[in-house]
Amino acid sequence: MSKELLAEQIAGWHAAGEHNKICEAVLALPEQEQTDELICLLARALNNKDDFCGALEVLDSIRNRYSDNPFFCVRYGFALYQLHREHEALDWFRKAQAGGLEEINETPGTYHPKSIAKWIIFAERWAPRRIEKNAFEAECRIKRSREPQHADFTDFDFSGFWDDCDYSLEKYTGNTPADTEIEEAEAELGYRLPESYKALVRLHNGGLLLDKYFENPLQREWEPQIFGISSIYGISSDKMYSLTGDRGSRFWITEWGYPDIGVAVCDCPSGGHDMIFLDYSDCGPEGEPCVVHIHQEGDYERTYLADNFEDFVRGLISMDEDGE
Structure with missing residues (x-):
């Protein structure tokens, strides 16, 4: 021809x-x-x-x-x-x-x-x-620490945090994971999970959240002011929505095209059209990841949220019916 x-x-x-x-x-x-x-x-x-x-x-x-x-x-x-x-x-x-x-x-x-x-x-x-x-x-990214951080949530008030409804307990929340389960999840994911994340799942192994939001650290009129957060994924391979479950981190990367920069750790109210990731792109798989929002329908645009997972969890806020 x-x-x-x-x-x-x-x-x-x-x-x-x-x-x-x-x-x-x-x-x-x-x-x-x-x-x-x-x-x-x-x-x-x-x-x-x-x-x-x-x-x-x-x-x-x-x-x-x-x-x-x-x-x-x-x-x-x-x-x-x-x-x-x-x-x-x-x-x-x-x-x-x-x-x-x-x-x-x-x-x-x-x-x-x-x-x-x-x-x-x-x-x-x-x-x-x-x-x-x-x-x-x-x-x-320049200012934040990339070295693994020790953290726990013993001083954190979790009242009004988790939504332990039947659906959450069935699809998200697992039993307290043993150290071997955490190690197996890390091996499968290919990343060292933050100590703050491990501390959280030992207290409550994933689940839906009660009306939680995270404020965008870059407050501009042309940027989203807040991001809704529906859940935090736990470590329990028999739960559909967990790090290694059927709708876990690899699913969002391989099936939905999210960038392969780390671990999908939270979903949002959009049902998969935006997600929260632990981002290891600047620290390597053994370092301390920052937390980013990724908008699937916005050509996977990333928004930097927090220096580490502990700051992200402590930064989650509730909003009343008036949005305040």
Whole structure:
């Protein structure tokens, strides 16, 4: 098949939403036949499959010789934008516009604009916010201790904390775990669990919470002010909602696509569309993880919540009916 016929076939597949066929067709070609134009079309398909990291990877392979192409620029910018790198995407949208591209009709999502000018407006709005948020999180990570911390909750008032309803006791709460069970869970997860977490599950091995929230440490009008927390997962493999249960940490990573940065430790009222993770990305599997919120429907955007699990638990608040 000639390059012209293949490009026509790819256009038809794109219109039909058959992006996997585009990927398979381009990648099946001998390397010498994978032209820059075809690789750029492959990136478009990957963007439409929400594989933004993959799109950046293939575009980077031709960046030195093809980055003046306005379609390359807009596809590169779109992938960066979806990966919450709006401050980097802005220059690429501007470059696409300077190259004569005014509109595109290839990005997924009903609410994505077709106008390059609107993408520039979006990126201009969010770029300084992203820079501020990234700087705030970087400072938090620099200041916090990554070494394992000793902690317990002997002085903590748990009245009004746990919701020991029948459903919680059936699906979440296990018996007090033995040390061997904790060690087995750590081995299965591949991470040393925080001492504060171990202390908590020895007192109450997971369960639903009574109307609990955590305040966003970065209080800005463009950031969520609070996050609802539904439960804390315990250590009990026979409970569906536990660290190693059927709906445990690995389930959310492998089945729902959450980033493989640590351990899913709490669920939220959205039923899986946002989660709380122990984040080991800056400390390694043996270090002290921080706690982050991850928004699945927001392209897995992370929000830094607490330096460690103990601070997270102690920071949980209740709200009355007036939201105060």
